[in-house]
Amino acid sequence: MRYEAVIGLETHVELATKSKIFCSCGGHSAKGEPNTRVCPACAGMPGMLPVTNKRVVELAMRAGLLLNCQISRYTTFDKKSYYYPDLPCSYQITQWFHPICREGSVEVTTKDGARTIGIKQIHMEEDAGKLVHDDWTETTLVDFNRTSVPLIEIVSKPDFRTADEVMAYLEKLKTMFRFANISECEEGAMRCDVNISIRPEGSEELGVRTEIKNMSSLSSIRRAIQYETARHLDAVERGTETLVQETRRWDDVKGRTFSMRNKETAADYRYFPDPNLMPILIGDDWLRRVKDEMPASVEEKTAEYQSKGLSAKEIASLTAERVLCDLFDALISSGREPKEAASWILTECGGILRKHGQVMGELDIAPEKLSRIMEKVSGNEINRAAGRKVLEAVLYEGADPDEYCEAHDLSAQGDADAVRQVVLKVLDNTPAAVRDYLGGKKKAFQALFGGCMKELKGNGDPQVIRALLEEELAKRS
Amino acid sequence: MGQFVTEIRPGGAIAVDDTIQVKGYETKAGSRILEGFQPLFGAEAVERLEKAGYEIAGKTAVGEFGLDLLGEFSHSGATLGASGGLRGAAAELAAAGTVKGALCADLNGAPRRAAALSGVGFVKPTYGTVSRYGLIPCACSGEQIGVMAKSAGDMRGLLEAVAGHDPKDGTSLPTESYDYADGKAVSEMRVGVVKELTDAASDGARAKVQAQADALRGLGVAVGEVSLPLADAARTAWNILLCAETCNNLSRYDGVKFGYRSPDYRNIDELYVNSRTEGFNFLTKAVILYGSDVLSKGRYFACYDKALKVRRLVWEQSKALFENYDALLCPACGKTEYQPYDIKEAFGAVFAESFYTAIPNLTGFPSVVCGGVQLIGDALQDGRLLNLAEALEGGAAK
Amino acid sequence: MMTAEGLSALEALNELRLTPDEKMETLSIFRRMESYEAALQEIPTDNVEVMVHVMPLANVLRDDVQAQPFTRESLLEGAPEHTEDSWQVPRLVK
Numbered sequence: 002m003r004y005e006a007v008i009g010l011e012t013h014v015e016l017a018t019k020s021k022i023f024c025s026c027g028g029h030s031a032k033g034e035p036n037t038r039v040c041p042a043c044a045g046m047p048g049m050l051p052v053t054n055k056r057v058v059e060l061a062m063r064a065g066l067l068l069n070c071q072i073s074r075y076t077t078f079d080k081k082s083y084y085y086p087d088l089p090c091s092y093q094i095t096q097w098f099h100p101i102c103r104e105g106s107v108e109v110t111t112k113d114g115a116r117t118i119g120i121k122q123i124h125m126e127e128d129a130g131k132l133v134h135d136d137w138t139e140t141t142l143v144d145f146n147r148t149s150v151p152l153i154e155i156v157s158k159p160d161f162r163t164a165d166e167v168m169a170y171l172e173k174l175k176t177m178f179r180f181a182n183i184s185e186c187e188e189g190a191m192r193c194d195v196n197i198s199i200r201p202e203g204s205e206e207l208g209v210r211t212e213i214k215n216m217s218s219l220s221s222i223r224r225a226i227q228y229e230t231a232r233h234l235d236a237v238e239r240g241t242e243t244l245v246q247e248t249r250r251w252d253d254v255k256g257r258t259f260s261m262r263n264k265e266t267a268a269d270y271r272y273f274p275d276p277n278l279m280p281i282l283i284g285d286d287w288l289r290r291v292k293d294e295m296p297a298s299v300e301e302k303t304a305e306y307q308s309k310g311l312s313a314k315e316i317a318s319l320t321a322e323r324v325l326c327d328l329f330d331a332l333i334s335s336g337r338e339p340k341e342a343a344s345w346i347l348t349e350c351g352g353i354l355r356k357h358g359q360v361m362g363e364l365d366i367a368p369e370k371l372s373r374i375m376e377k378v379s380g381n382e383i384n385r386a387a388g389r390k391v392l393e394a395v396l397y398e399g400a401d402p403d404e405y406c407e408a409h410d411l412s413a414q415g416d417a418d419a420v421r422q423v424v425l426k427v428l429d430n431t432p433a434a435v436r437d438y439l440g441g442k443k444k445a446f447q448a449l450f451g452g453c454m455k456e457l458k459g460n461g462d463p464q465v466i467r468a469l470l471e472e473e474l475a476k477r478s
Numbered sequence: 479m480g481q482f483v484t485e486i487r488p489g490g491a492i493a494v495d496d497t498i499q500v501k502g503y504e505t506k507a508g509s510r511i512l513e514g515f516q517p518l519f520g521a522e523a524v525e526r527l528e529k530a531g532y533e534i535a536g537k538t539a540v541g542e543f544g545l546d547l548l549g550e551f552s553h554s555g556a557t558l559g560a561s562g563g564l565r566g567a568a569a570e571l572a573a574a575g576t577v578k579g580a581l582c583a584d585l586n587g588a589p590r591r592a593a594a595l596s597g598v599g600f601v602k603p604t605y606g607t608v609s610r611y612g613l614i615p616c617a618c619s620g621e622q623i624g625v626m627a628k629s630a631g632d633m634r635g636l637l638e639a640v641a642g643h644d645p646k647d648g649t650s651l652p653t654e655s656y657d658y659a660d661g662k663a664v665s666e667m668r669v670g671v672v673k674e675l676t677d678a679a680s681d682g683a684r685a686k687v688q689a690q691a692d693a694l695r696g697l698g699v700a701v702g703e704v705s706l707p708l709a710d711a712a713r714t715a716w717n718i719l720l721c722a723e724t725c726n727n728l729s730r731y732d733g734v735k736f737g738y739r740s741p742d743y744r745n746i747d748e749l750y751v752n753s754r755t756e757g758f759n760f761l762t763k764a765v766i767l768y769g770s771d772v773l774s775k776g777r778y779f780a781c782y783d784k785a786l787k788v789r790r791l792v793w794e795q796s797k798a799l800f801e802n803y804d805a806l807l808c809p810a811c812g813k814t815e816y817q818p819y820d821i822k823e824a825f826g827a828v829f830a831e832s833f834y835t836a837i838p839n840l841t842g843f844p845s846v847v848c849g850g851v852q853l854i855g856d857a858l859q860d861g862r863l864l865n866l867a868e869a870l871e872g873g874a875a876k
Numbered sequence: 877m878m879t880a881e882g883l884s885a886l887e888a889l890n891e892l893r894l895t896p897d898e899k900m901e902t903l904s905i906f907r908r909m910e911s912y913e914a915a916l917q918e919i920p921t922d923n924v925e926v927m928v929h930v931m932p933l934a935n936v937l938r939d940d941v942q943a944q945p946f947t948r949e950s951l952l953e954g955a956p957e958h959t960e961d962s963w964q965v966p967r968l969v970k
Contacts (some may be wrong), residue, residue, distance in 0.1 A: 091729035276619030740955035842930030
């Protein structure tokens with residue numbers, strides 16, 4: 002008999018907000034020393050009251066729109082109770098009764114073709130803190146920086162059949178969410194619980210279902226699915242063990258899942274509506290505004306950049322990262338030429354980032370500064386090599402392009418008059434070489450050129466120097 | 479320990495009960511579990527009082543988390559007064575004139591009972607008018623900080639100082655400030671004596687209601703009898719909600735982050751269980767366990783959800799009465815005095831007495847206690863209730 | 877109906893332990909409340925919406941602005957056990 006796996010995913014995604022979901026502490030979990038992004042509320046102290054961050058609601062709506070969901074017109078928050086040291090209030094504010102999005106779908110493409118995965122719901126909730134186990138003191142240290150950082154949980158229908166489909170789905174969510182500024186999706190900002198069962202192909206009945214909790218790396222998720230599917234197959238086909246419905250964890254070192262035999266499985270979360278949080282009503286106007294503010298998708302950006310004459314390769318590189326598109330668009334709107342802008346971002350910025358061991362997604366530069374550098378180069382104020390130098394200083398020293406050129410005497414070297422002075426000085430100081438050249442020894446030109454470059458400390462534009470040299474030599478013939 | 483609550487700063491004017499945070503004062507909400515807890519910020523209501531020029535006199539004891547009848551089971555220390563904690567600490571201070579007034583949290587009617595027994599006034603304002611920021615939370619959907627004072631005029635002044643929109647409380651109504659001077663003349667008002675609540679009370683408590691009804695008639699108020707058939711259901715519903723919400727809110731006290739930690743543990747489970755077992759009294763434990771049960775998978779719809787629906791029916795039934803009546807008159811408590819009792823009886827005793835006080839907590843309607851009785855009004859009609867209270871004071875003086 | 881076993885499970889769920897006496901007392905509290913609950917069931921509530929909030933507010937939201945007015949030191953000061961930067965509990969089994 003042939004079997005197929007039935008897989009469903011619960012994917013937690015940390016939202017890219019400045020502050021937490023119910024208090025004003027810094028929202029980004031990956032930043033900061035332990036417990037520096039904490040207030041009495043996220044340390045579980047009494048007295049503070051939750052007030053919902055509007056941006057969280059709008060980013061959840063945005064995610065729902067991208068995943069073709071129905072956006073609820075009425076959505077509320079509920080409390081879920083359990084004890085664990087990373088949960089300071091011993092309850093988590095989540096959405097149980099009226100989640101913000103329902104009934105969506107997303108198409109995933111693997112080597113076997115395209116399939117549609119159903120989305121059951123998306124809900125908003127707060128994250129828990131982090132625990133660090135200290136072997137020296139035999140204690141566990143509790144860090145609440147991540148407590149109350151906003152998450153959306155995307156609950157898929159059990160529509161996946163293979164690990165490949167799961168990978169394609171997660172990669173697609175990642176690209177979509179990064180591109181729409183919903184989440185930075187960096188390491189640890191996307192975590193999955195995977196539900197797995199197997200059944201004879203063509204059967205509608207579901208087998209015993211197990212859940213593997215809290216995995217964050219794609220390779221772990223793939224390996225865990227493969228392991229767990231094989232375990233189910235062995236159990237069903239060869240009777241190696243009796244499957245029970247349970248929660249398991251993935252051990253990445255041993256490469257296997259193991260049962261979490263603790264009280265968590267018997268927990269009763271006692272959900273109830275949070276009396277401190279008023280319902281959120283989403284009307285047509287608000288929904289329309291969120292739609293209007295939605296950043297263009299990869300597809301839309303691709304079409305736009307094609308019309309601007311960029312190559313397929315340039316477009317692919319730019320649309321790989323939202324920040325690159327934003328930078329490119331800003332350069333265009335401040336009057337820079339598209340091909341040039343793409344080249345400065347991908348070749349020049351890219352080269353410098355690589356040199357410093359960084360990737361394109363980490364590019365962080367004020368568009369007006371890059372625009373200014375490009376302007377200086379295209380206006381021959383400085384040459385491209387000097388422009389690169391300025392760019393590196395802007396990226397890694399926070400320099401201002403104009404001030405930097407001034408301070409490093411760069412502006413002068415592109416300036417034709419200044420270069421002409423250098424050329425005249427070289428011609429005056431090396432009369433022998435001039436005579437040789439005028440007498441037909443064309444090789445002498447290289448010596449004169451080298452002299453100029455030396456004077457200009459290598460910063461001269463070779464083409465400009467060459468042209469000026471020829472012009473001045475012609476005058477002396 | 480006794481010093482903690484009985485110390486009154488010289489020249490102080492307003493006492494604050496121990497469930498309301500005041501910066502610089504240990505805040506225990508009457509519970510050992512909060513031993514040593516120093517709040518990092520003061521309650522909005524307290525800050526507003528200070529801004530309005532009032533001085534904070536000190537803190538008064540409450541029963542653990544304000545869950546008991548009158549503050550008799552308190553870890554804050556002994557309450558003031560000769561009656562052994564059965565009159566309420568804040569009410570005794572106000573009655574004795576030691577303070578001009580007090581801020582007290584009304585969770586299940588304790589300050590209303592205390593005021594009625596001590597002959598002072600208390601207003602539990604309309605839900606959402608006074609910020610709960612800085613209140614040690616139990617039942618967030620119906621608890622409110624209220625104002626205790628001898629005279630209706632003082633209650634009005636204090637309430638005006640503390641009420642108004644607070645963006646730090648997501649349930650705070652948008653009105654920036656309130657004017658509690660109501661234009662309606664008392665002689666044009668109609669008051670309904672609630673049959674179910676009055677009939678059930680002791681002779682002494684019923685006599686007080688009759689006396690105040692007569693006094694109101696003497697002031698030209700049209701007084702009639704009204705029926706609230708859901709009064710008993712209102713009590714059950716409120717106690718279900720209160721226990722469930724309190725169970726949830728008290729789950730933060732686990733010996734990990736602040737407050738009391740048992741010295742006796744070998745692992746995290748023992749740390750939790752021993753800290754909470756030693757930190758809470760039996761009444762609180764019973765509230766937590768019952769509250770947990772009404773939220774459990776099998777019981778949620780029969781208990782908690784049902785209580786939320788009954789809340790709407792009680793609200794509608796009361797609202798219908800406010801179409802014809804400016805206020806409902808009833809006892810604030812079923813007795814005129816209380817005898818000491820064992821904590822094992824506390825849950826039942828509080829449940830019994832909350833019959834008289836549950837409706838304003840359940841529905842958010844305002845309630846004013848004066849002259850030993852209770853007046854309940856429509857939402858945002860706190861000023862009208864204070865007008866009636868003022869008229870009764872004047873009438874009594876005559 | 878609440879049973880002794882049910883009560884033990886509730887104690888565990890709420891990280892509490894009752895004495896045998898308190899267990900008896902608690903069971904009788906549950907017994908009394910169960911009769912009040914039964915009376916509540918008599919009230920017809922078909923087509924009645926739950927009332928979570930007594931005042932009709934909606935969309936109480938704040939802008940996404942960061943603020944960090946409390947220091948780590950002040951937050952950790954009242955902790956029963958802490959290190960320089962963290963709260964501390966007995967080591968949890970992995």
